[in-house]
Amino acid sequence: MNAEKTLPSYLEQSDAVRERFERLKARPKILEVKGLDKVFETPKGQTVALKDIHFETHRREFLCVVGPSGCGKSTLIRILAGLDAQTGGDVLLEGKPVKGPGRDRGMVFQGYTLFPWLSVKRNVMFGLTVNGMGFQEAERQALQWLALIGLEKFAEAYPHQLSGGMKQRVAIARALANQPRILLMDEPFGALDAQTRAKMQAHLLEIWRKIDITIVFITHDLDEAIYLADRVLVLKAHPGEVQELIEVPVPHPRKMEQFISDEFLATKARLEELIYAYEEKEEGADEDEYDYPDMPRLVEVGDSVD
Amino acid sequence: MSRTNWFSVQTELSPKAKTVLGILSFVLPILVWSIVSYVPAVWHPLVQITDPGSVSYLQVDMRMPRGPFEDVVKEAEAEGQAPPQGFPANPVYLPAPHEVASALYTAFVTPPPSRDMPWLHESLWHSIQVIFWGFFLSSAIGVPLGVLCGAYAPISRLTEPFVEFFRYLPAPAFGALAVAILGIYDGPKIAIIFIGTFFQQVLIIANTTRKLDGALTEAALTLGAGNLQLLTRVVVPGVLPDLYRDLRILLGWAWTYLIVAELIGTTSGITWFITQQARYQHFENVYAAIIIIGIIGLGTDLVLGMLAKRFFPWDRNGK
Known part of the structure; x- marks a missing residue:
């Protein structure tokens, strides 16, 4: 790769970044994933979606999971949430095995999953009241969470009156209101336009700084992963396995300007190498790959758009 | 307002067009019913008797098919007797709109x-x-x-x-x-x-x-x-x-x-x-x-x- 000649290695960390990672790793482990397997039974036989996944996250860590399509990112996060069951291995949350969904793990989905029949405020109150909190206390807390995401003015609005970005902000507030130990996010900004997505990323970092929350964030957007994450877990597909766990050398606090810094570009080059090199190897297996056929010219010679 | 293409697939109509068409959906069947009822040239297969004339088996307000009625009239005329009178009518099972409208009130x-x-x-x-x-x-x-x-x-x-x-x-x-x-x-x-x-x-x-x-x-x-x-x-x-x-x-x-x-x-x-x-x-x-x-x-x-x-x-x- 030519780019690597001029860029520093992604493994090079400034002193500040190294110290930060040392502090991070000294914190207690929130989530431990040990030898996780997931095998789907299909009519054509068994499909191994995840194979022997190991990783752990520490308190207040921001972990991004990236990988080519079909690497089982979504399956992984659904297992962490307890929505799917693994076929082997363990998921431990603060040392206790995860069994089924629970309020200790909040989740934000890619699609909009706000309850359309509830106002924004009632949506945020939902987790609190199903867990037995009284209405008034739940309402008070919900309003605080809405203030945190800057949507207190929309407390009485219905979800269909909100934009996509606002809906996802409410979904984040709804998940956080339960005060989970960990927030699982499955490509939460995937359906948003580029501008909104950038705002949401900055907003999420802001929230993460302010409260005691560990985040596991799935994305296929490499810039997003580097911008947000402390560490990036890179998976490969067929079967889904851990390829590398990258410590992002970009210093905190993160800013948009860092997108062109050397550390950022070096990390991105490494991620691209891991993911695209792999995809090229798998060419044809992936439905997104498309070989352009020789296209006949359908306009007159000389009638050129270049 | 631009001209609307009425038959573009899965296209919403303007509120005005919706109202007009909605009213038409009722008006059109009533219009057909009125034409059949009030235009004597349309259908009217029967004759309602207004005057039986010399024909003993006919009564006022009786309805009979047009063909036999014309035969009876010819017969009576040939014998030099008073022919029965009548006007074209629909069968009794198809009353005219105004009759039904008044029935809507009188029935109550x-x-x-x-x-x-x-x-x-x-x-x-x-x-x-x-x-x-x-x-x-x-x-x-x-x-x-x-x-x-x-x-x-x-x-x-x-x-x-x-x-x-x-x-x-x-x-x-x-x-x-x-x-x-x-x-x-x-x-x-x-x-x-x-x-x-x-x-x-x-x-x-x-x-x-x-x-x-x-x-x-x-x-x-x-x-x-x-x-x-x-x-x-x-x-x-x-x-x-x-x-x-x-x-x-x-x-x-x-x-x-x-x-x-x-x-x-x-x-x-x-x-x-x-x-x-x-x-x-x-x-x-x-x-x-x-x-x-x-x-x-x-x-x-x-x-x-x-x-x-x-x-x-x-x-x-x-x-």
């Missing part, structure tokens, strides 16, 4: 032929009660059962195959049985409407419930909702607007069972009125009664539709 103010018989509004009220109880009893069991079937696969498998079988059995076929069990008055009528509605209802409600977005229940699970809370706080409110729409459609079906139901045991309600009037060939009254049923049905549905907007302000597919 005309006292019943004998004292122990009900007035029209009493007959109607009786019918509405039969519909109400049949539909209410069906919904009271059918809606919860349908929601449970839609939410829980074991209940669905335990219920739906049999319900699927039963819904093919024509409700009126249970008429005699219903009379034997429930007597001859309102019991068997309510039972027929119940049978006609219930089995469809369970299946439709179950299907509607199954269509609830699974992501919503998953979101609720990750928020810590328990199984019962999932049902009461996600599934039921989530499908409520669609359930309401289903019930509006099912209520329409319940009306279609009314006439058959009311013929069972002692004939009652609007059906009694219709059969009575038909027996005496007061077809304008028969049409009036049928139109009243239509007006009540459409009116109820419109009111329920407007209430839906009140009940479910968040509902996006609703009208």
Whole structure:
């Protein structure tokens, strides 16, 4: 790769970044994933979606999971949430095995999953009241969470009156209101336009700084992963396995300007190498790959758009 | 305003065009009916006698086919006697719009032929009660059962195959049985409407419930909702607007069972009125009664539709 000649290695960390990672790793482990397997039974036989996944996250860590399509990112996060069951291995949350969904793990989905029949405020109150909190206390807390995401003015609005970005902000507030130990996010900004997505990323970092929350964030957007994450877990597909766990050398606090810094570009080059090199190897297996056929010219010679 | 292309597929109409077309959908059939009734050249296969002349077997207001009438006229003229007079008429079973319109009014103010018989509004009220109880009893069991079937696969498998079988059995076929069990008055009528509605209802409600977005229940699970809370706080409110729409459609079906139901045991309600009037060939009254049923049905549905907007302000597919 030519780019690597001029860029520093992604493994090079400034002193500040190294110290930060040392502090991070000294914190207690929130989530431990040990030898996780997931095998789907299909009519054509068994499909191994995840194979022997190991990783752990520490308190207040921001972990991004990236990988080519079909690497089982979504399956992984659904297992962490307890929505799917693994076929082997363990998921431990603060040392206790995860069994089924629970309020200790909040989740934000890619699609909009706000309850359309509830106002924004009632949506945020939902987790609190199903867990037995009284209405008034739940309402008070919900309003605080809405203030945190800057949507207190929309407390009485219905979800269909909100934009996509606002809906996802409410979904984040709804998940956080339960005060989970960990927030699982499955490509939460995937359906948003580029501008909104950038705002949401900055907003999420802001929230993460302010409260005691560990985040596991799935994305296929490499810039997003580097911008947000402390560490990036890179998976490969067929079967889904851990390829590398990258410590992002970009210093905190993160800013948009860092997108062109050397550390950022070096990390991105490494991620691209891991993911695209792999995809090229798998060419044809992936439905997104498309070989352009020789296209006949359908306009007159000389009638050129270049 | 740009010219609209009326026949572009899946394109919304302007509110004005909607209103105009909606009115036309009623005006056009009435227009056809008026042409058939008032333009003598159109149809009018009979002659209504105004003066029997010398023909002894003819009476005033009698209707006879045009061909034989012309023969009779020729015969009388040939014998030098007074020919019968008449004007082109439609069969008695097709009254003109104005006759039906006036019947719509007079049917309500005309006292019943004998004292122990009900007035029209009493007959109607009786019918509405039969519909109400049949539909209410069906919904009271059918809606919860349908929601449970839609939410829980074991209940669905335990219920739906049999319900699927039963819904093919024509409700009126249970008429005699219903009379034997429930007597001859309102019991068997309510039972027929119940049978006609219930089995469809369970299946439709179950299907509607199954269509609830699974992501919503998953979101609720990750928020810590328990199984019962999932049902009461996600599934039921989530499908409520669609359930309401289903019930509006099912209520329409319940009306279609009314006439058959009311013929069972002692004939009652609007059906009694219709059969009575038909027996005496007061077809304008028969049409009036049928139109009243239509007006009540459409009116109820419109009111329920407007209430839906009140009940479910968040509902996006609703009208």
